[in-house]
Amino acid sequence: DADVTQTPRNRITKTGKRIMLECSQTKGHDRMYWYRQDPGLGLRLIYYSFDVKDINKGEISDGYSVSRQAQAKFSLSLESAIPNQTALYFCATSDTSGDQETQYFGPGTRLLVL
């Protein structure tokens, strides 16, 4: 979905390096999410943000941090990358209208930690 963009699309890094994955959206949504996807494990929530001043940990936040720079931007950082953080990372957004939650995903960032 071109409304949600992620950079970089692919990244190779070494153990111990700090890296940042960036997400931008033009959908005007308040809520943004970071997930990682591993084979056989599905999507797991790392962090989520309901607005610029609201940041929450997901189920697997250890080793990660986030920054919500603006409504449209939500960045994920790996402070000191380790090989088991090798995964496909997705950013997603959703709006707050109605009583349901439909999420819109970016194209993903494939991260390899050596």
Next chain:
Amino acid sequence: SQKIEQNSEALNIQEGKTATLTCNYTNYSPAYLQWYRQDPGRGPVFLLLIRENEKEKRKERLKVTFDTTLKQSLFHITASQPADSATYLCALSRGSSNTGKLIFGQGTTLQVKP
């Protein structure tokens, strides 16, 4: 513990047949359930939502059922086509309010052969 299960084995069917995918869950009382499609190397895309008080929902060749007693959703694609080949994810809302968080199953891969 809370759990969502989708058939991890790939489903292979012949073009024109109906594909049926299963999503089972335990220890949840979701307000709604969603199905997403994911193509290789891309982010999931929303397909359908069904609420806890709905038994069935249709959209073109897609049909979803939701049995809260059995804690199961079935996702059907009628008159399947090779272009339907993808991984299909079910996702449940966390609880009965719009908490803004979804829990995803690990997905089932569908392969439609011409």
